[in-house]
Amino acid sequence: MDEHGFDRKGHRERLRWRFHEAPEALPDYELLEMLLSIAIPQKDIKPLAKTLIKRFGSFADVLTASADDLKSVDGIGDVAATALKVVRESAIRLARAPIVNSVVISSWDSLLDYCHTAMATLPLEQFRLLFLDRKNVLIADELQQTGTVDHTPLYPREVVRRALALHASALIMVHNHPSGDPKPSKADIEMTRVVREALGAVGIALHDHLVVGRKGHASFKAMGLL
Known part of the structure; x- marks a missing residue:
């Protein structure tokens, strides 16, 4: 005692x-x-x-x-x-393990679990890029930027440069909303359009852009924004 x-x-x-x-x-x-x-x-x-x-x-x-x-x-x-x-x-x-060296499109629930674990409760915005090969196998998972509570700069030229360096055929963009609401903003939508066009110019596909928050997630593809 x-x-x-x-x-x-x-x-x-x-x-x-x-x-x-x-x-x-x-x-x-x-x-x-x-x-x-x-x-x-x-x-x-x-x-x-x-x-x-x-x-x-x-x-x-x-x-x-x-x-x-x-x-x-x-x-x-x-x-x-x-x-x-x-x-x-x-x-x-532990959350990342199921998607490492796996076909990400076939492990979507595991991918969402990982994104939530890694990003949903962060106090600042982060941008993560998931690079895929021709078979949609994850070849790299990289934190690209950390910003403020409501903004993270992402530079399309740098996204394209890194994708080419990794010989990626496609990628998935992921970022968090510290506010908790995963609804994409107008700035999110415009930035995604610019990145998709930059990637498309060199033959790289943008499969999705996921926004995660405490209240869930939003998929640009599911929302018809991609």
């Missing part, structure tokens, strides 16, 4: 047992508590876990927060912040 009479060891053992019995039943703050207890073994972590979720909004938002923002919370140092970022990167790689 600690100086306040709290049986930290017994509490953590009970928490581990509950996790092994039914991990999905643990509330977010307890899952976060288990994670942080590995990085911070010397103290009761429950209050800190609750503070983080209250500060950032959800378990996913805690993992998405920058290391600097995490460390601005009293009790979170370099080790704990790094542990949280490792979990986020692990989740992204």
Whole structure:
């Protein structure tokens, strides 16, 4: 027990047992508590876990927060912040695994899951380009730009240059809306038109442009915009 009479060891053992019995039943703050207890073994972590979720909004938002923002919370140092970022990167790689070296068009649900995991809760806009070969197999997944909360510049010439360098036959554009609403803006629609024309001039297809947000996703192709 600690100086306040709290049986930290017994509490953590009970928490581990509950996790092994039914991990999905643990509330977010307890899952976060288990994670942080590995990085911070010397103290009761429950209050800190609750503070983080209250500060950032959800378990996913805690993992998405920058290391600097995490460390601005009293009790979170370099080790704990790094542990949280490792979990986020692990989740992204786990979500990416089903689409690596696969025919993306045939793995559409997995692609959407990956895009949501990687981008839906980001505080700033990002543009990701998925380059495909002639068989629509993913050959490269690259973060192209990071912008502000409502704008990311994308330069058609750079998109074409990179596609040619990778010998890509097609690509899929993906970006997020930090507002949560995935509805394409007029600027999104115009930029997509310009990029498609630039790619078409060198024989490269633009299969789709996906916009992801907390409220779901929008597909330019499904909406008849491509």
